[in-house]
Amino acid sequence: MNGVHDMGGMHGMGPVMIEKDEPVFHAAWEARVYALQRATSFHGTWNIDMSRFSRERMPPAAYLAATYYERWLFGLQTLLVEQGLVTAQELATGRAATKADATAALRVSDVPARMRGRLSARVAAKVPPKFMPGDPVVARSINPVGHTRLPRYVRGRRGTIHLDHGVFTFPDTNAMSRDPKPQHCYSVRFDARELWGREVSARDSVYLDLFDDYLDAA
Amino acid sequence: MSNDHDEEHLREHDRPLSGPALRVKALESLLVEKGLVEAKALDAIIDFYETKVGPHNGARIVARAWTDPAYKRRLLTDATAAIDEVGFGGSEGEDMLVLENAPKVHNMVVCTLCSCYPWPVLGLPPVWYKSSAYRARAVIDPRGLLKELGLELSDDVEVRVWDSTAELRYLVLPERPAGTDGWTEEQLAALVTRDAMVGVAKVPPPEAADR
Numbered sequence: 001m002n003g004v005h006d007m008g009g010m011h012g013m014g015p016v017m018i019e020k021d022e023p024v025f026h027a028a029w030e031a032r033v034y035a036l037q038r039a040t041s042f043h044g045t046w047n048i049d050m051s052r053f054s055r056e057r058m059p060p061a062a063y064l065a066a067t068y069y070e071r072w073l074f075g076l077q078t079l080l081v082e083q084g085l086v087t088a089q090e091l092a093t094g095r096a097a098t099k100a101d102a103t104a105a106l107r108v109s110d111v112p113a114r115m116r117g118r119l120s121a122r123v124a125a126k127v128p129p130k131f132m133p134g135d136p137v138v139a140r141s142i143n144p145v146g147h148t149r150l151p152r153y154v155r156g157r158r159g160t161i162h163l164d165h166g167v168f169t170f171p172d173t174n175a176m177s178r179d180p181k182p183q184h185c186y187s188v189r190f191d192a193r194e195l196w197g198r199e200v201s202a203r204d205s206v207y208l209d210l211f212d213d214y215l216d217a218a
Numbered sequence: 219m220s221n222d223h224d225e226e227h228l229r230e231h232d233r234p235l236s237g238p239a240l241r242v243k244a245l246e247s248l249l250v251e252k253g254l255v256e257a258k259a260l261d262a263i264i265d266f267y268e269t270k271v272g273p274h275n276g277a278r279i280v281a282r283a284w285t286d287p288a289y290k291r292r293l294l295t296d297a298t299a300a301i302d303e304v305g306f307g308g309s310e311g312e313d314m315l316v317l318e319n320a321p322k323v324h325n326m327v328v329c330t331l332c333s334c335y336p337w338p339v340l341g342l343p344p345v346w347y348k349s350s351a352y353r354a355r356a357v358i359d360p361r362g363l364l365k366e367l368g369l370e371l372s373d374d375v376e377v378r379v380w381d382s383t384a385e386l387r388y389l390v391l392p393e394r395p396a397g398t399d400g401w402t403e404e405q406l407a408a409l410v411t412r413d414a415m416v417g418v419a420k421v422p423p424p425e426a427a428d429r
Contacts, residue, residue, distance in 0.1 A: 008330030008381065010354035016363060018346045018413065024268045026345075029239040032246055034267070034342070035260035040249065052332055068333065068348045070238050077245065085254060094244040095251075102253030111262035115270075116338075120312035121385040149383045151330055153357065165313070165386055185384050192377075196358055204377040206357050209384035 049175035147175035311338035326417030
């Protein structure tokens with residue numbers, strides 16, 4: 001979706017402020033909402049692409065006004081209700097109408113293994129690549145209303161395949177219909193001038209990780 | 219948005235957010251009561267990200283690469299396996315790539331769409347990395363941004379910005395600072411900063427770090 005989360009190249013966002021000796025969390029509730037997202041995802045009711053899409057659907061004005069973990073709270077509440085782990089009524093009242101099998105929840109003893117676990121989006125499926133390193137490509141000019149990882153700032157722009165990362169789950173379909181649609185994901189190099197015009201350095205470039213379904217031969 | 223309840227739920231957030239602490243507390247109570255989460259597991263998750271992972275992990279990788287040429291080669295060709303050798307891996311680090319900075323090549327990493335970051339080696343991302351300002355500017359004006367942050371690159375340096383748009387996660391291998399000949403891996407690791415491993419700073423030489 002063409003949302004405000006797709007920020008690459010926007011102006012007016014102000015300076016970047018680096019906080020010295022920054023804590024991992026700035027408030028206890030931030031830590032709790034982070035942990036709640038991780039613990040509820042253990043149920044496997046949604047995938048990471050659905051999680052990202054839940055946060056992207058925060059209304060634009062609210063998204064920009066929210067802190068990072070407020071977006072996570074919005075996304076988590078959205079997923080819990082949409083995916084049926086919690087009803088809207090339960091969320092509104094804070095009282096459980098039904099109870100789940102608690103033995104299926106992430107246990108404290110399982111946490112280290114879960115945090116260190118490898119849930120790679122890499123897929124073993126044999127899918128032929130459409131492109132080879134060195135191939136000129138153009139990012140498709142598409143405007144999907146659902147989830148996509150093709151930022152607006154490269155759509156319609158020409159780049160070169162830098163690396164073939166191998167076969168991965170395709171986020172666009174995985175987020176919308178749980179269809180992994182395995183395909184190659186590539187590192188694609190774009191000249192900074194192709195993206196931003198002649199004002200920027202001719203030496204500079206931007207690399208994005210893009211899928212077969214985002215690219216055409218140029 | 220499959221039904222009216224969901225639409226109502228989403229509309230509610232058109233209003234400015236307030237009291238997230240209260241809402242998170244209520245949500246946690248509900249999820250514990252429903253048997254969907256165990257409170258002690260939440261404590262353990264928080265402890266893991268507050269104490270077990272962080273930039274100190276990435277610093278060890280960088281220091282080893284600086285002192286062990288064979289390790290550095292492995293790191294640059296199969297980063298995930300080389301990082302695993304040192305004992306780091308897991309969520310948001312399943313497929314790693316390491317980018318080597320050099321006198322004429324400067325790499326920096328961003329996630330313009332959300333906040334993708336290599337958790338096992340750098341921990342959870344700092345606020346500035348997730349900020350609208352960084353996400354917006356890193357790709358269009360990396361030189362201006364770096365200059366504001368105190369790193370002025372000359373015109374003959376090539377800047378490569380890596381936008382983490384898929385599930386690959388990036389760690390920058392900064393240049394080893396001068397004045398560290400003969401230093402041990404441990405001494406070097408203490409010099410390496412998070413910001414240098416994201417590519418918005420250089421590792422300061424020891425005399426600057428001491429100041």
